[in-house]
Amino acid sequence: MTRTLRLGLLSCAVVLTSWRTLSTTAQTLTAPAQNFILEGNHLYYAGRHAEAIAAYQMAIRRDPSATAAYLNGAMVWKDLGAIETAAKWFRRAAELSPEDAAVRLALAESEFHQGRLALASEEAGRVLASRPRDVEALLLKGRIALAAGTPKEACGPLERAARLSPESALVHFWLGKALEAAGDTGGAARAFEQAAAADSYFVQARFDLSRTFARQGRLLEAWREAAKTVKAAPMHEAYRRLELALRPRLKDSLSPAIRRVPTPSRLSEQRRYPPAPPATGRIPVLRVGIGTSAMGHPRPWKGVLFYCSTRFTLRDSAGRILLEGRPREAWRLDPAGEGSSIQAQSANGLRTFWSRTEVVIVPESRSGWTRLREARAGRLGAEKELSRTLRGLIEVSRRPHGGLKVVDVVDLESYTHGVLSAEMPIASPIEALKAQAVLARTHALFIMRARQRHAEDGYHLCDGQHCQVYLGVGSETPRSRSVVDATRGRIVTSRGRVAHVVYSANCGGHTQGSCEIKGWGGVSHFSGGPDSPGEVPLPASPWELRLWLRSRPPSYCSLAARVQPSHFRWTRVIPAQDLEKRLNRLAPIGTLKAIVPLRRSASGHLNSVLVRGSRESMVIDTEMGIRSLLGVGSQRSSLFVLDTEYGPDGSPANFLFHGGGWGHGVGFCQAGAMGRAEQGQSYAEILAAYYRGIEIGDLRY
Numbered sequence: 293m294t295r296t297l298r299l300g301l302l303s304c305a306v307v308l309t310s311w312r313t314l315s316t317t318a319q320t321l322t323a324p325a326q327n328f329i330l331e332g333n334h335l336y337y338a339g340r341h342a343e344a345i346a347a348y349q350m351a352i353r354r355d356p357s358a359t360a361a362y363l364n365g366a367m368v369w370k371d372l373g374a375i376e377t378a379a380k381w382f383r384r385a386a387e388l389s390p391e392d393a394a395v396r397l398a399l400a401e402s403e404f405h406q407g408r409l410a411l412a413s414e415e416a417g418r419v420l421a422s423r424p425r426d427v428e429a430l431l432l433k434g435r436i437a438l439a440a441g442t443p444k445e446a447c448g449p450l451e452r453a454a455r456l457s458p459e460s461a462l463v464h465f466w467l468g469k470a471l472e473a474a475g476d477t478g479g480a481a482r483a484f485e486q487a488a489a490a491d492s493y494f495v496q497a498r499f500d501l502s503r504t505f506a507r508q509g510r511l512l513e514a515w516r517e518a519a520k521t522v523k524a525a526p527m528h529e530a531y532r533r534l535e536l537a538l539r540p541r542l543k544d545s546l547s548p549a550i551r552r553v554p555t556p557s558r559l560s561e562q563r564r565y566p567p568a569p570p571a572t573g574r575i576p577v578l579r580v581g582i583g584t585s586a587m588g589h590p591r592p593w594k595g596v597l598f599y600c601s602t603r604f605t606l607r608d609s610a611g612r613i614l615l616e617g618r619p620r621e622a623w624r625l626d627p628a629g630e631g632s633s634i635q636a637q638s639a640n641g642l643r644t645f646w647s648r649t650e651v652v653i654v655p656e657s658r659s660g661w662t663r664l665r666e667a668r669a670g671r672l673g674a675e676k677e678l679s680r681t682l683r684g685l686i687e688v689s690r691r692p693h694g695g696l697k698v699v700d701v702v703d704l705e706s707y708t709h710g711v712l713s714a715e716m717p718i719a720s721p722i723e724a725l726k727a728q729a730v731l732a733r734t735h736a737l738f739i740m741r742a743r744q745r746h747a748e749d750g751y752h753l754c755d756g757q758h759c760q761v762y763l764g765v766g767s768e769t770p771r772s773r774s775v776v777d778a779t780r781g782r783i784v785t786s787r788g789r790v791a792h793v794v795y796s797a798n799c800g801g802h803t804q805g806s807c808e809i810k811g812w813g814g815v816s817h818f819s820g821g822p823d824s825p826g827e828v829p830l831p832a833s834p835w836e837l838r839l840w841l842r843s844r845p846p847s848y849c850s851l852a853a854r855v856q857p858s859h860f861r862w863t864r865v866i867p868a869q870d871l872e873k874r875l876n877r878l879a880p881i882g883t884l885k886a887i888v889p890l891r892r893s894a895s896g897h898l899n900s901v902l903v904r905g906s907r908e909s910m911v912i913d914t915e916m917g918i919r920s921l922l923g924v925g926s927q928r929s930s931l932f933v934l935d936t937e938y939g940p941d942g943s944p945a946n947f948l949f950h951g952g953g954w955g956h957g958v959g960f961c962q963a964g965a966m967g968r969a970e971q972g973q974s975y976a977e978i979l980a981a982y983y984r985g986i987e988i989g990d991l992r993y
Contacts, residue, residue, distance in 0.1 A: 294560060296388065296510045297949060298414070300339040301552060302405070302533060303392070304616045304662045306358075309883065310881065315406035317350040317618075318810065322352060323354070324355070325351040325352070325355035325358045325361065326350065326358075327351075327352040328347045328350045328351035328353045328354065328361070329347070329360050329361050329364065329833075331347045331833070332344040332346075332347035332361070332364060332365070332368075333353065333364060333741055333833040334343075334368075334784040334833055335347060336364070336368055336432070336833070336834050337891070337892045337893075337894070338786065338891055339889075339890035339891030339892070339899075339900060340469075340491075341368050341372055341888075341890075344364075344365075344368050344931075345365055345368055345369070345379070347363075348361040348362075348364055348368070348577035349365070349411070352365075355666045356537065357388055357915070358837065359385050359388045359389050359395075359939070360407050360833070361669075361836075362381045362382070362384045362385040362388070362566040363381075363382070363395065363835040364833050364834045364835050365381050365833055366379075366381035366382045366385065366398070366402075366835075367375035367834035367837075367838060368402045369381060369733060370402065370437065370935070371834075371888055371889050371934070372888060373885075373886045373888065375402060375405055375406050375936070375938065376406065376833060377404050379399065379402040379403055379406065382398050382399040382402050382800070383399055384397065385399075386696065388400050388429060389656035391422075393419045393422060393423050393426060393429075393951075394740075394839060395417050396418055396419050396547075396745055397415070397416070397419050397426070397428055397429055397432070397451055398838070399415050399746075400412045400413075400414075400415035400416040400419065400429070401432060401935065403415060404432060404937075405434060405935060405936065405937045405938060406919065406938060407439075407934070407938065407939075407940060409436050409439060411439055412432070413433070413436050413989070414431050415976030416426070416429050416433045416436065417433070417985035419464070419820075420433065423608045425456055425583050427456050427457045427463065427673035428842070430449040430450070430452050430453035430456070431450065431453050431462065431466060433449040434446040434447070434449040434450035434453065434470060435466055436449075437449070438466070438469060438470050438473065439990055440612050442475035442748065443471075443474040444474050446466075446470040446473075446474075447467070447470050447471060447474060448512030450463065450466055450467040450470055451467060451634070453467075454483070454486075454772070456485075456735065456766075458490075458669045458860070459490055459575075459857040460490065460863075460867070461487045461488075461490035461491035461494045461497060461858060461862070461863060462481045462487075462863040463571075464484070464486040464487035464490060464497070465469070465484070465485050465487040465494065465497045465500075465795050466498045466502060467483040468480045468481075468482075468483030468487060468497070468501075468504070469500070470525075471483055472500070476503060476510055477507055480500075480737070481501065481504040481505060481508060481510075483990060484497050484500045484504055485501055486497075487501075488501055488517075490802060490858055491859070491862055491863075492858075493524070493858070493925065493926075493928060494858075494862075494863075494864065495521050495524045495525060495924045495925045496865055496866065496867075496924060498520055498524075498863070498871060499515050499517075499518075499521045499530070499531060499534070501517050501962050502514045502515075502517035502518040502521065502538075502595075503534065503659070505517060506534075507540060509987065510540060511541055511542050511696060512542060514538055515535065515539065515542045518534045518535040518538055519985040521534075521535070524924070524926075525924050525925045527874070527877065528870070528924060529873070529903040530583040536683055537657060537883040538634045540635050542787065547793055549551070553673050554602050554993055557750060563909050564906075566616060572581055573690055574742070574993050575703040575704050575705055575993050576699075576703070576704045576737065577701060577702070577703050577704070577793075578702055578703070578704060578707050578736060578740060578752050578759055579687075579698045579700075579701055579750070579751040579752045579753075580699065580701075580702060580707065580751060580752065580753050580754070580755055580762055581697070581698075581699055581750075581751040581753070581754045581755060582664070582678075582680055582682070582698040582699065582755050583666070583678040583680070583698060583755070583756070583944060584749075584754035584755055584756050584778045585756070585828070586756065586758065587758055588674050588745070588746055588749070588758035588759060589746075589749055589754075589755075590691060590697045590749055590750075591678075592691050592693075592694055592695020592696065593666050593678060593688075593696040593697070593698055594666055594667060594694055594695060594696075595624060595625060595626040595666065595667030595696065595882075596624065596625040596626075596664055596665075596666065596667060596688055596698065597622065597623075597624050597625075597647065597664070597665045597667045597923070598622070598623055598624075598625070598653060598662055598663060598665070598698055599617075599619075599620050599621055599622045599623065599662070599663055600619065600620070600621075600653065600655045600656075600658045600660055600661070600662050600663075600684070600896065601619060601620070601660045601662075601663075602655050602657045602659070603616070603617065603618060603619055603655075603656040604616075604617045604653060604654055604655045604656055604660070604662070604869055605617070605654045605656070605784070606623070606636055606651055606652070606654075607652045607654055608647045608648075608649050608650070608651060608652075609649035609650050610649070611653070614636065614651065615645050616638050616648055616849065617738050621638070621723055622638070622639035623636055623637065623639065624637050624638075624649065624667055625688050625696065626634070626667070626696075627694070627695065627696060628646055631648065631677070631690070632648060632649050632650065632689065632690045633644060633647065633648050633689065633690070633801060634649075634650070634651050634688065634689075634696070635644060635648070635730035635803070636651065637839075642781050647688075650687055650688060650689035650690070651687075651688050651689075652685050652686065652687050652688075653685065653688070653883075654684040654685055655685075658683075660683075661681055661682060661683050661765045662680045662681070662682055662765075663677075663679075663680075664679060664680050664681070664682065664685075664698065665678070665679040666678040666679065666685065667773075669990050673851050677931075680700075680764050680766065681763060681764050681765040681766045682700045682702065682761065682764040683700075683702055683706045683710075683764065683765055684700050684702030684703065685700075685701040685702075685844070686699070686700060686701075687699040687700075687701060688700065689750075689942055690979070694781075697750070699750065699751050700755075700764070703732075704733060704736060704737070704991075705733075705776065705780060705781075707732075707736060707762065708729055708736070708776050709765075709767075709768050709772060709773060709776050710735045710763055710764040710765070710767055711732040711736075711762050711763075711767075711778055712725065712728060712729050712732060712760045712772045712775060713763075713767045713769060713772045713852075714731060714760075714761040714762065714763040714767045715760055715761055715962075716728045716962055717726060717854060718769055718771055718772050718853060718906075719852060720965075720966050720967055720969070721969035721975055722968055723965075723968075723969040723973065723975045723978060724965040724968070724969040724975070725771075725772070725775040725921070726775055726778060726779050726963070726975035726979065727960070727965050727969075727975040727978045727979050728795075728960075728962065729775050729776045729779045729781045729782075729925065729963070729974065730779050730784060730979065730988070731784065731793050731795055731960055731979075732792060732977065733759060733779075733887055734784045734793050735751075735760055735781050735793050735794070736753055736759075737783060737789050737795065738791065739751065739752060739753055739759055742792070745759075746759075768792050770776075770992065771824075779846065779975070781990050781992060781993055782988055782989070782990055782991075783988075783989050783990075783991060784979060784983060784986050784987075784988065784989070785818070785987045785988070785989035786817055786983075786985065786986050786987070787987065788993050790989075791983065791986055792818075793817055793959060793960065794818070794956070794958050794959040794960070795953065795955075795959050795960035795961070795962060795982075796929075796953070796955025796956050796957055796958065796960075796961060796962070797859060797897075797928075797954040797955045797957070797961075797962050797963060798849045798855065798859045798860055798953045798954040798955065799849055799953050799955075799957040799963075799964060799966070800841075800849070800860065800861075800896075800929060800931045800951075800953025800954075800957060800959035801822070801823055801824060801830070801840070801845055801847035801849065801850065801860075801952060801953070802820070802821070802822050802823060802824075802830060802847075802894075802895035802896065802905060802957075803820045803821055803823060803957055803958065803982065804820045804893045804895040804931075804956065804957040804958050805819050805820030805893060805894065805895070806818035806820075806896045806956075806959075807820060807894040808820070808894070808895075808897075808899060809893070809897075809899060809914075809956070809958070810899065810900075810913050810914055811914065812915075812958070815987050816907060816984075816985060817983040817984050817986050818823075818958050818959055818961075818983075819984055820893065820894060820895055820958070821963045822847075822848050823848050823849055823961055824845070824846060824847045824848065825846060825847075825848065825851075825971065826846075826993070828845060828847070831896055837892075837933060838911075838933050838950075839898070839949065840896070840952075841861065841931070841932065841950045841952050841976075842861075843861075844857070844860065844861055845900065845928060848961070848965075848966075848968050848971070849953070849961050849963035849964035849966075849967055850963075850965030850967070851970070852963050852967035852970060853964035853966075853970060854966060855963040855966060856928045858951075859928075859954045859963060860952060860963065861946070861950075861951070862928050862951050863949060863950055864923060864924075864925055864927065864947075864948070864949040864951070865900065865946055865947075865948055866946065866947045866949070867945070867946055867947055868884055868943070868944040869947060871887070871922065872919060874924070875903055875905070875921060877922065878906065878910075880905075880907055880908065881904075881905025881906070881907055881908055881909065881910065882905045882906035882907030882908070883905060883906040883907075883943070884903070884905055884944060885901075885904040885906060885937070885943070885944070886902075886904040886944065887901060887902070887903055887922065887934060887936070887944075887947060888901065888902040888903075888904065889901055889933070889934055890902055890911070894953075895931065895957060896931050897930045897931045898911065898914075898918055898930045898931070898932065898958055899915075899928070899930075900912065900913040900917055900918075901913075901922065915956055917928050918930045922947075922949075923949075926952065928951060929951055929952065929953040929954055929955060929957060930956075930957075931951055931952045931953050931957060932950060933947045933949075933950050933952030934947060934948070934950075935947070935948040935950075936948075959982055959983060959984070960979070960982045961982060964982070965978050965982075968981065976988050
């Protein structure tokens with residue numbers, strides 16, 4: 293670049309900067325307060341909280357009665373940990389809008405989070421005076437009494453809240469706490485049980501349920517619940533200690549008949565499965581890894597027990613026949629010797645064959661299937677054994693570091709049959725199921741042809757959520773078969789190619805654009821948008837986001853009859869110490885001081901979070917990182933607002949999450965598809981609503 297050009301660009305930059313300065317000054321002098329409120333909202337979603345506060349302060353200077361500026365500013369102050377300032381701003385908003393119960397409740401909660409129980413009780417009482425059936429005010433009133441050391445007084449408002457909102461896991465959780473503190477162990481167990489039933493991912497409620505069962509002497513039930521908490525959060529010390537403490541007591545208390553765990557010496561009883569789909573045309577063939585890890589890598593099978601529904605042959609990698617078997621004749625495959633050798637032995641031990649390479653189970657008829665089960669002894673608390681019933685050819689090979697690897701070589705239509713009811717409840721409306729079948733087929737082809745994410749593992753797709761859940765013949769039903777057959781060969785295309793399609797269980801009312809998530813990239817048909825019928829107002833400010841996530845606004849994913857309430861809106865209460873230990877395993881942050889939400893998508897999903905510790909701070913800026921690290925187990929989604937409850941010393945005691953949706957929220961919303969189908973939309977209309985600009989293609993086989 294020449295010096296003249298550099299000077300010219302510099303002059304332009306100076307002029308542009310001067311113009312911006314003059315423009316900003318003019319705007320400050322003449323713009324109404326609403327402009328600054330809108331600017332503050334934009335800055336909040338961008339994670340620029342200090343600038344957002346400045347914008348709200350400017351709005352207040354322009355109009356001291358701007359209630360929205362105080363409410364939104366209070367939410368930002370709260371996120372920044374300035375809880376006293378947040379309470380002052382909420383109080384000013386309450387003075388400006390004395391009849392607004394939601395504002396008074398926010399003020400009451402801010403006082404409660406600081407431990408100022410008298411002021412919190414006063415404000416909660418004002419809300420209940422005008423709205424005696426307000427569930428959140430009743431919940432807060434009960435929590436205030438519990439914090440004041442009067443659990444019997446807490447039970448009354450909490451029981452009323454539970455009657456008014458039986459689907460609320462949070463209400464039942466705190467009712468259980470109050471009943472437990474009041475000495476009513478039986479009532480506490482029932483309340484914790486209802487909390488866990490309302491939201492199976494509310495692990496803290498399940499842990500308290502296990503402890504309560506143990507106190508009652510219900511050891512088997514206590515151990516079962518404890519085992520579930522350990523499965524959800526394997527590294528949680530308290531959960532592991534409880535489960536380990538219950539094991540010996542459980543063994544001593546059970547009869548030998550109950551205590552004995554059978555070993556899988558033979559395969560399960562026979563079942564009837566529907567016939568295979570017709571083998572017409574050139575259907576693509578997939579290689580699917582069976583029994584894979586959370587990241588889709590092969591997990592070792594200790595050995596493989598199998599039988600086929602038809603006559604079969606066992607062949608080596610060169611196609612040579614090692615043995616011929618009869619229908620339902622059981623065999624066992626095990627690693628043998630060194631290298632790639634595999635031993636095949638009949639169930640009675642009278643026939644044995646060896647192969648120096650991988651082996652392939654080949655049913656005689658395409659309508660046949662193969663039943664597989666891992667050959668290893670069971671034990672109390674052991675991970676459930678691998679078992680599948682699959683169509684196609686079954687490849688079994690040695691893994692380099694021990695054990696066997698199983699791959700199902702299956703055509704695309706049979707694969708889709710094995711995915712549909714594993715990914716969406718089969719009782720869902722037909723058009724929603726059709727849309728899911730088209731997506732299952734499309735997603736498999738895209739991964740196989742474009743992504744090749746498991747090339748190093750030796751297959752195209754895994755059988756878990758890392759790709760999509762594939763359970764084989766065992767998930768097929770007459771209803772699922774009719775749906776897949778009705779969409780045979782149909783896929784989603786974009787610009788004439790197989791489209792990249794992703795889906796989640798529930799978007800929470802607004803799908804997320806992929807370009808807003810770190811590492812996802814910009815896909816034109818993943819633009820994100822409201823999932824609501826008609827003109828439903830969506831949150832565009834911190835205060836609106838709070839109200840939206842603490843209510844059940846009309847959305848297709850909340851209207852669906854078969855969608856559990858906790859899939860659309862959920863809550864979590866997590867002790868600060870639990871999150872502190874979890875985060876310290878990732879980085880030495882020391883004592884957890886604060887969790888500050890930063891940048892958000894237009895949908896409200898969090899894209900980055902600041903974690904402040906006594907030793908160091910860190911930013912979590914991936915969707916999966918936010919979900920996996922800021923929860924015990926895993927949060928349902930990154931769509932949440934956060935309240936911090938402080939202890940007497942001013943440090944965080946609990947983190948309270950109010951969230952929406954289940955999954956990443958990008959693309960197809962399964963719950964929303966159900967709601968749309970119930971409203972009469974076809975599967976093509978449903979797909980077009982979630983993937984803008986796509987077409988429905990046909991593979992024509």
